[in-house]
Amino acid sequence: MDRFAAGRRAVLASAAALAAPRLAAAQGDWPARTVRYINPYTAGGPTDTLSRLLCQKMSDLSGQQFVVENRTGSGGIVGNQAIAAAAPDGYTLGLGGIATHAIAPTLYARMPFDAARDFSFASGMWRLPNLLVVNNELPARSVPELVTHLKANPGRYSYASAGSGTTLHISGELFKTMAGVEMTHVPYRGSAAAYPDILAGRVHMIFDNIPGALAQAREGRVRALGVTSAERSPVVPDTPAIAETLPGFDMSSWTCLCGPAGIPPALLLRISALARRALEDDGLKRAYLEQGATAWPTTPEQAMAFRAAEEARLAPIIRASGARVD
Numbered sequence: 001m002d003r004f005a006a007g008r009r010a011v012l013a014s015a016a017a018l019a020a021p022r023l024a025a026a027q028g029d030w031p032a033r034t035v036r037y038i039n040p041y042t043a044g045g046p047t048d049t050l051s052r053l054l055c056q057k058m059s060d061l062s063g064q065q066f067v068v069e070n071r072t073g074s075g076g077i078v079g080n081q082a083i084a085a086a087a088p089d090g091y092t093l094g095l096g097g098i099a100t101h102a103i104a105p106t107l108y109a110r111m112p113f114d115a116a117r118d119f120s121f122a123s124g125m126w127r128l129p130n131l132l133v134v135n136n137e138l139p140a141r142s143v144p145e146l147v148t149h150l151k152a153n154p155g156r157y158s159y160a161s162a163g164s165g166t167t168l169h170i171s172g173e174l175f176k177t178m179a180g181v182e183m184t185h186v187p188y189r190g191s192a193a194a195y196p197d198i199l200a201g202r203v204h205m206i207f208d209n210i211p212g213a214l215a216q217a218r219e220g221r222v223r224a225l226g227v228t229s230a231e232r233s234p235v236v237p238d239t240p241a242i243a244e245t246l247p248g249f250d251m252s253s254w255t256c257l258c259g260p261a262g263i264p265p266a267l268l269l270r271i272s273a274l275a276r277r278a279l280e281d282d283g284l285k286r287a288y289l290e291q292g293a294t295a296w297p298t299t300p301e302q303a304m305a306f307r308a309a310e311e312a313r314l315a316p317i318i319r320a321s322g323a324r325v326d
Helices: 003-029 044-061 074-085 100-106 143-150 167-179 191-200 210-218 264-279 282-290 300-321
Strands: 033-038 066-070 092-097 119-135 158-161 184-187 205-209 220-229 253-261
Touching: 003 066, 003 092, 003 158, 003 184, 033 044, 033 074, 033 220, 044 066, 044 100, 044 119, 044 253, 044 264, 044 282, 074 092, 074 100, 074 119, 074 253, 092 100, 092 119, 100 220, 100 253, 100 300, 119 167, 119 210, 119 264, 119 300, 143 220, 158 167, 158 191, 167 184, 167 205, 167 253, 167 300, 191 205, 191 210, 191 264, 210 220, 264 300
Parallel strands: 033 066, 033 092, 158 184, 158 205
Antiparallel strands: 092 253, 119 205, 119 220, 119 253
16 A cells, blocks of 8 residues: 555545544435535446436435536546545445446556545446447357357457456457457547447457447447346347356446445445435336346445455456556
8 A cells, every 4th residue: 555545544534533423413314415426427428327317316215416427537537536535424426336446456557546445335326238249241140150260260350449448348358368269459439439440340349338339230230249247138138148158257337326435334324225215216227228227226235345356356357458557
């Protein structure tokens, strides 16, 4: 642990101790005013849409406004730094997920927060698998056929991603490792920027988030071969899971409702209970499915344990990929 991180945690611990009496008195009627929800990604994207659906439902259930604030930068790091630095009173929450809390700790040489220690985890929010789509000219109509073809042509084919360290990139690296194939990684500034090259055959495939990939596949512009979740997605039930060919394959985006470290346990349980009520609402679950996502309510303990397990699972894959941000 460097001096910056140690000093910062000491300050946060002192602030939490001073605030404890006030928090204990206030937590019983939470939320008594507007709650700020920080989305560390851009407005209009999948995380923004899903976040706003959840915040609206929590507003409806609680009678208080949950207002989404988009604070972007450094692949979600900037927004999560703001969450970690907030007062632990339940009035600043936000989105933590696989990129910032499971991939970034290995990908980045230096982080402005500790993904485990600087956050309180209230609940899971949603899970969103990727969809493997390939150029229509590629002679493979299933994942087994693709594996066979790639093995017969080592190093000839490439896959696109939305950038190094994204779930799109790590999906490709996991596929390479588990299938025993060679492909070249070609990073882009977002998956949308990759499709002109995929359609032209300059890059051959992408493990993209379901909403973008499915739109391309339904228009016949690319061919969908498999989803990256452990099981088939209800959004594309006729598309096999890659795990049906490569047992144990699982690379889904996931998010948790987070706050700063030091939220009192009783208050954290109140936040978790409200999130669970919202995520178990039939209307919200349907709205999530329309976006390719599955609602994922958990207890605080389950969310915290899942995050730790994901970091441990993904660390060797990231190291083997050679991806690193200094």
